[in-house]
Amino acid sequence: MDEMNETQLVDTSGPGDRLERDVPRRGEDAEVGDHQRAIESQDIILRTEGITKSFGALIVLRGIDIYLKRGEVLGLVGDNGSGKSTFVKILCGFHRQDEGRIFVEGQEVAFHSVKDARRHGIETVYQDLALVPALTVYQNLFLNREITRFGHLRWLSNKKMRQMARKYLDDINVQVSSVDALIESMSGGQRQAVALARATHQESKILLLDEPLAAMGAKESALVIDLVKDLSHNRGVSMLIIDHNYQHLFELCDRLNVLQEGHITLDLRVEDTTMEDVTALMVAEYRRRITLGEEELRV
């Protein structure tokens, strides 16, 4: 698939026309072979098979197959409403899939809650950050995994949590004025850094990031991008990132999957493609769908 894309992408015709003609989509022979080889690899830490999800009459996911290698950063792109966030929420145990299977390190798993996913080393940084503005940095870092004493009283061990939060933030070079600072007093970049720190400070193996750089300025984005790179390169954390900004994705990711109409339609290695090509691929796909839609209407 990768070789094939490389060959096609040097074609001199218009990108949209070219891709409509030539690019094999997920499910076609060439890619199936490559995908099959990948999922049989021992390096796969997370894999899904045929994940479907509907909300009432609305079918959001129609059978998602993805794989994520150890230490790999996989970007998931798609239009608004394509089901990216829903897919991430299934992987982290917030939603349950209607059908399909999830494998972590080769073992099939069933997530009934966010805690279930955490037990398998999956952590998430959501689009809305899931931070509580009225709580402090250390309270957010330990939310729902608090260090407690006095048994069933579940009395908070604030001193211990403060110490651990300070140490961990220093370890991953996240600068905050104090672990007692309220989240509401922090900038967007600092908040995102805290959210990332929260997701990784419990030895997580897989990090799911839902638009980690949304609505951030260049300086704040740089802070988060550096942190993501550090977590991936130096700590071996595998990541799945949703982002609409291709520049960010190309800077962070090893591989891109395109999610359209509830299916993964393309699987590309970042080193084998360019931003212009991915844009063209997306546009071509939408043109194809519009054409198909018009044909269906005529029929």
Add this chain to the structure above:
Amino acid sequence: MRRVSDVFFIRPESTIVVVCVALIAYFSWRNSAFYSYTNIITMAQYTAPIAVIGAGEVLLLDLAEIDLSAGQVYLTAPWIVVLLGQHGVALGWGIALALLISSLIGAFSGSIVVWLKVPSFVATLGVNYVLAGYVLVVSSDITTDMRGTTGEFGAVMGISNWAEGLWGLGIVLVIWALLKGTVFGLHTTATGGNELGAAEAGVRTRQVKIWCFIIIAFISALIGIVDSIRIGSLDPAAPGLNEMLAGVTAAVIGGTALTGGKATVVGTLIGAVVLGVLEDGFNLIGISANWFILVEGAVILLAMAVNVQLGRVTAKTMRR
């Protein structure tokens, strides 16, 4: 000097502390009977129910919810004790059962809010009127004596001068510890501050909400029973909404935000003391009770205006 100003910016209850001290000084200056032993007991008895209902409302306000039925639960629980007595249930068991039934009423309100998605304002208003109607029906709108009790049990449950004040203080301290020191309190603030975010972090936000409704019903019923044992009679026409509003007022002037995620039980206690001091002080210096309501409204407006402005300054200062 800088530290003093910082305290005012960061601690939302600071304003009400100053108001409280000023009021105590003023009424003490106007009438020396204000700080007499008997008057302090009277103020403690008046303040206790407001402080307890207010502390319960703090839990709900922290969740960005409200329980309008808390005052009516406070008035209904003693009626349950009386009715159970008419069926031969011993006083101790009657109190225990009344507390259990009140807790179930709280669970019912919470369930309506959480599972049927009815706004708490509406759900608890409905529960309030159901309870008020129930009391009128079972009492035939006739004032009744509370069941008599003597000995140590009676003293502890309200007959002793300090019983109600101590019950009030004890319950408020428990709520303060629950909110500030425990995982439950942290999850309550998290749910109120960002419900979706807290749920995404794995906090069981629905359970947290239902438990808060149970807790406020339980403590309102408890202080209601203590209060009625002290007074000795039950008035079926007493408006529960007034008690509830006094509790919410104490919470709000104490620095608790109506928008959730910011709550102070200590501020609520001081807010309740302010209301007690105002009511008692006006009586002592011979000002009409009608003025009390007017001044109470003015105090709410003033305290809220000051707290909102201090909150803005704090946010700006912290961002810098």
